[in-house]
Amino acid sequence: MSLFHLQSKIGRTIKMDNREYLYFSGTDYLGLGACPEFEDLVIKGIQKLGINHGLSRINNVRLDIYDDFENYFAEKAGADKSLLWSSGYLAGHATLSYVLDKADYIFLAPDTHPAILPEELNPDRSKSFKEWAEFVHEVTETLKPQRILILGNAVDPLKPELHDYSWIGNLSRKHKYTVLLDDSHAFGIVGQHPFGTYDKWKFLPVQLLVSGSLGKGLGIPAGITLGSTSPIIGMANQKIFRSSSPPPQGYIWAFLHGHELIMQKFEKLQKNIQFFNGLMRNLKDIDGELGLPIYSFHERKWASQLEEEGIVVSSFPYPSPTDPWTNRIVISANHLLSDLDRLYIALDKIQN
Numbered sequence: 001m002s003l004f005h006l007q008s009k010i011g012r013t014i015k016m017d018n019r020e021y022l023y024f025s026g027t028d029y030l031g032l033g034a035c036p037e038f039e040d041l042v043i044k045g046i047q048k049l050g051i052n053h054g055l056s057r058i059n060n061v062r063l064d065i066y067d068d069f070e071n072y073f074a075e076k077a078g079a080d081k082s083l084l085w086s087s088g089y090l091a092g093h094a095t096l097s098y099v100l101d102k103a104d105y106i107f108l109a110p111d112t113h114p115a116i117l118p119e120e121l122n123p124d125r126s127k128s129f130k131e132w133a134e135f136v137h138e139v140t141e142t143l144k145p146q147r148i149l150i151l152g153n154a155v156d157p158l159k160p161e162l163h164d165y166s167w168i169g170n171l172s173r174k175h176k177y178t179v180l181l182d183d184s185h186a187f188g189i190v191g192q193h194p195f196g197t198y199d200k201w202k203f204l205p206v207q208l209l210v211s212g213s214l215g216k217g218l219g220i221p222a223g224i225t226l227g228s229t230s231p232i233i234g235m236a237n238q239k240i241f242r243s244s245s246p247p248p249q250g251y252i253w254a255f256l257h258g259h260e261l262i263m264q265k266f267e268k269l270q271k272n273i274q275f276f277n278g279l280m281r282n283l284k285d286i287d288g289e290l291g292l293p294i295y296s297f298h299e300r301k302w303a304s305q306l307e308e309e310g311i312v313v314s315s316f317p318y319p320s321p322t323d324p325w326t327n328r329i330v331i332s333a334n335h336l337l338s339d340l341d342r343l344y345i346a347l348d349k350i351q352n
Helices: 036-049 062-079 088-100 129-142 168-169 231-235 250-258 257-282 303-310 335-352
Strands: 011-018 021-023 081-085 104-106 147-153 176-182 207-213 225-226 294-296 310-318 325-330
Touching: 036 250, 062 081, 062 225, 062 250, 081 088, 081 231, 088 147, 088 176, 088 207, 088 225, 088 231, 104 129, 104 207, 129 168, 225 231, 231 325, 250 257, 257 335, 303 310, 303 335, 310 335
Parallel strands: 021 310, 104 147, 147 176, 176 207
Antiparallel strands: 011 021, 081 225, 207 225, 294 325, 310 325
């Protein structure tokens, strides 16, 4: 399997050594990273508002675009308020820092995202998500009343798996619960809109916070935290938010003025997923989850064999060099149905 060093943008195809490959890797789920229409919007935003905004959010000179974005995203996601950060990791870390001191007991889902993982704690990765949920239920029954923090991922992008948190509503009511979920791989993918899972779980009897990267599905180099009014205002008053600079304003302007384009991409992605899932019925040894554009396989040699067929997929040890190899196929809104047909034919050839 080759290592691809590129000097051009990544889209539905990439080129190396004068050969073009279909690209089924990465996280640009809506395909905005190589979308000419979105690129034009970003350029217009830069021309209007500048290349970068290095001022803190509490400076006496401010750009309204950031408040406009926070209000818009919160409304669409079904939250009271939101906070915009320069990265998803910062969003998760800052949100975790805010809730950590207010917890007496912490539960970590097996695939908790590193951005919302306390440094001194490690999740039990030997448990499945279902086993972990049962464990949380059993332990909360035995604990005395206290403040409990539950940390987890909306989507496990490695297996892949879309998690159900409805069981939290059945936990013992003697406790006060805060739930922090990372939506990095849910934004732009999960549900009926591109704004993540907040509105799906906001009716749980907990204080719900959702954070994550907007750069994977939504094409924006930024992060966000969604929640009710009190914790969001609390975070906005902390030094980590007050002293940090926001993401580049051109992308924020582009997102606010590209709603129709983003919805078109979102709908195209759903159609691509449905189409490939139909083809998947004839394949074996590939794991997928309905509604997700991510598929995993265990045979590392498939990556090299697909490369011979002119197709590039993800294959590398993750997250550390000593971890097992992650082998994934990622579909985006950029792919044509003919691309998916070609991928299916190559996989069928390898398997047979």
